[in-house]
Amino acid sequence: MSDDPSTPDLTKAYESGAVESRWYDFWEKHGVFDASDDPNDARPVYVIPMPPPNVTGSLHMGHAQRCTLEDALIRYHRMRGFNALWQPGMDHAGIATQTVVERQLQREGKTRRDLGREEFEKRVWKWKAESGGRIAVQQRVLGASPDWKRSKFTMDPEMNVAVREAFVRLFEEGLMYRATRLINWCPECRTALSDLEVESEEGANGELFEFAYKVDGDESTEIIVATTRPETMLGDTAVAVHPDDPRHKHLHGKKLKHPFVDRLVPVITDAVAVDMKFGTGAVKITPAHDFNDFATGKRHGLEEINIFTLDGNINELGGKFAGLDRKHARTAVKKALDELGLARGAKPHVLTLPRCQRSGGVVEPMISTQWFLKMEGMAKAALEAVHSGRTQIIPEEWIKTYDHFLENIQDWCVSRQLWWGHQIPAWHGPNGEIKVAREKPAECTEANGWTQDPDVLDTWFSSALWPFATLGWPAQTPALAKFYPTNPKQTSDLETGYDILFFWVARMMMFGIHFMKEVPFRRVLLSGLIVDETGEKMSKVKGNVIDPLDLIHGATFAEMVKKTLPGAPEAEAMTKFKKAYPSAANMGNGFPAFGTDAVRFTLATYPPTNKRIALAPKRIEGNRHFLNKIWNATRLSLELLDGYAWNDASDGTTAAPKDLYNRWILSRLANAIATSKAGHDAFRVDEAASAAYRFFWTDLCDWYLELVKPILRKREDGTHAKPELVPEAKATLARVLETSYRLMHPLMPFITEELWQRAPRPATRRESIAFGPFPTGEDAAIDAEADAKMATLQAVITAARTIRSEHGIKYADPVPLALRSANAEVLAFMKERAGAFSFLVNPKGAPTFEGIGGAREPGTTVAVVPTALGPIEVLVGLKGLVTADEERARIAREMKKLEKDIAMLEKKLGSQSFIDRAPPDVVAESRGQLESFRDAKGRLDEAKKLADEL
């Protein structure tokens, strides 16, 4: 093919770099990734909306994992004939991206206000181009196969149309409203946050500071309150006591004198806010800076006094403390209270600090006017969708968490005082009027005193629209009709990390149901988080972040730590890094180029739903070896196939093979296909991976190839030893190879494409392996008889090998080998397979086959293999190599094992309740085993007598 990538001869070792650079363009050129929105396309539809990466930098291991799992799902479905859409894109990530760019500015000694809003936005767009470009390259390197033509950025103009449409509709429905209430404020980012964006830092060391308020006009009476935040007392508007508390009855209705500001603070009674058993039983109430106090204030009609500026300093209402930042205000207030003789001591106190998810700054509850979205109704619908099974959450353990969140959800504060994001489509008039509209209303001109609301929407607002906004909503596009899972039979998966279950998944559920009247996906697949080898979360601070590209292309540890901990001393960073990845410690100066497929395959070998997935570099190394194995097995196979050309009609490809080895390997393949398919279907990609691994390495390479090698390899004179076995073996080998590649393609797209292109294949296949089909029962079938026979053969061969190995017989040294069985059928079977013993055990000597009971040469070592058809004796002539003592010792060892097994079975079968209550097949199997073991023990007893006579 003229457009084929160059295909030089197979190198001796697998080189990931050369192979992986060859195929991506090829796939794109052949439209492998394309999904079709043609209404006449009758194929079943499968959709995965890609969680759009934030344009905050570059991808990390978590993204690599996302990418691997989703790409495996989409390729698997594509190969099975689905019209598969993996919808790609990127997220503007409002606050996160703005923070990144502001930090850059900070290094230049500037703030965003120096630039002005317009210039600043330009600057962010520039950053978006860089970061987005980097991410796109990374995704391609990872082999991701989304439909790039449909890629969307959450700030694209058409996405903005969707955002405005959603906002306006919600407003018109009365769900979106503006209100003044206590919200979470990040003084560092200078914006409001939603509840979800506040993280609590547990176990922070603080103190519980106590001070006294004096009763107004009665200096001798006081009430002591305790607080972890003394500075907030500047905003106190009440002190609450429990109505039933006898200690404070005399204070009910009294007024207290605020020591610093000209204000009287009433003593109120409140059974909700006060726990009599805690402290002094008196609580200071600061309605403007504490969520509990805010609620208490509402109950009692208390004044809300905001004492902070937007960047967290004390404002003019803080009297003489005005201008101090929060930290200094705290010490100053304490000191001032002390000087007034009002301080009553402090004790250590462990508290939970609310911190901003982005800046890490301590979040301040503040009274503020913001846009809110009513959640209750939408939350109910989202709950119902999961409970009715319209959307399935996998693994189910997350349902409770999902429920708990939605059942307790508060209204969503959606406005942010940022510059990077979708500006709110609301206009404020000169007299406080507000108009909400899709487009700027004609009358709302600046000349008339109207301005657009300067705030932007929470970045998750646009994310919540992702599953349908990317398909063209609100326009009724063919793509929307095709891919949004309105039809209940349509399959659609959302794969993402459980960490954004609330931020994103729940909100998409709510918006999907609200705007599209149907759930946005049929299954939610929640995967775990990638952590370092010791189980620690990856973070810049810990210096354990790994760029997936460094694993793929290779990198020295020095280079890597420079990126992870920029600016830190190298030795220190290196220590941190190696501590996080102990298995990397003996990998020299760095990671070799493991290649994409090895990294992907490794990520796929962890059960995706495990909460923590500890990345072990050694495991990637092991899987790189597997790729090398695949590569070399192909080299051998192509040599053995010797120009074999696939011909469905004449060479028995579609016919079932007759020879045991061929039947067996197809049976094993069928098993691997079934396990693999079940794994992909159940989001247990690790099971798909290990089924393929075991099949290919153990069954195919270690056994099948070793068995057919002597059959297919020509002798020196260019002829085959047994020509009659050749056609079937070639057809089977070709079939197994081609099917194996297809089986593994979703996990390892590059190497499988490369080798598939070189291997014989049916004429019906399309240009790329990516078009499939994924293997099915038509490719191979289970053959229980072949499995059983081969298992016997393998057990006998292994026993003979063990004896040889124990006595240090070299592979090339011939040794007399005799196999005995009392069962004529077994004997005939082994005779028929004499070649196997020659190939695999004793290359320079033919085995003999005997009935049980014949005399044994002195110096012959024996092993007994129990089989379903009676024991098989494996006799290895070791005259002069083994002493009677050694022989006795090894027989004793075998005997011990057998005796243990027999004892266990006897105990089991001796129990009447087992006979009565266990399933009959289990009982029968145990009986058979016991008989076989006893029989084998009898053989060993005789062998022992012989050894004693030596």
Added chain:
RNA sequence: GGGCGGGUAGCUCAGCGGUAGAGCGCUGGCUUUACAAGCCGGAUGUCGCAGGUUCAAGCCCUGUCCCGCCCACCA
């Protein structure tokens, strides 16, 4: 305070009621013309602890101890 995971070989982890597994590591042997990134052998487990259910328990139930994560307004 509530919820969810995890504790299985030296390490990272599978294990689906029926005689404990993989990779890496350890160890003995092998230049066996696909692969030393390999091949053939070997060793290594009171399956966190205590009870219970069952003919049979890493697996199910109860309790308990550690580790991790999430949610929650105790000053």
